[in-house]
Amino acid sequence: MAAKGKIRQFPTAYKLKAIKLAEGGEGVLPVARKLGISRKLLHDWIKAWKAHGPEGLNRKRGPKPGPRRLRPLQADDKKRSALAQASARIAELERLVGRQQLDIDFFRKALRALERPAAQGKPASASSKLLKP
Template sequence: MSQEEKRAFSRSFKLRAVKRMEAGESSSALSVELAVKRTLLYRWRDAVRQDGEKAFRRKSGRPSKTELLKREHGEEEASELAQARRKIAELERKIGQQQLDLDFFKQALRHIEAPRQRNSARGATASSPASRR
């Protein structure tokens, strides 16, 4: 088995190579540059011409979450469930943003209140928190 047969190419790599061929680049020069057999480039080009956007997509493998939901719950319930999950994700993002805001304002309040701390004895210097540098 040669090195070429062992090598796996990503879908985006194949599509970029085909796009360059379609733009008019020499298939021989492209073959040398990409270290791919010229016949393989032609097979990729033919696959794109035949299948278009669906070219080089895996036909087997793990189904998407949407497909699994449709199988388990039916079409309508799957869309409702997906919509509920999107809403939950949106609310979780909002909660995270609110927590960041709270942390920011707590820190700002500490900075404002630090100079206000006074010692009850006259003439004494006020205490302040240690620097975090």
């Protein structure tokens, strides 16, 4: 096997030979062992060959350009069970309540900050003097 961290590159002809041997009846595991490659790598080569032909065997590693095949965040409502729909609605409402609580806390602190300077600089009123003994 290859040393850790080092990426081995194989020529297209080598990959084609491996694919033909595996599909010719020898099986993936024996061919992979014979060639000194992983079974997964050989399966990846076979998959790329079937999907893209010879060009698929020379593709670069990493994400490919173009649209990604991501699941939509919410599946079709008809396919979802009533329980799943209710759970999603509960989660949505909990997020909304959380945001509202943050707003309330912010405005409560702002109101306290506005009331403090007014109370500190304001002289005592006449009614409060009358109440004191």
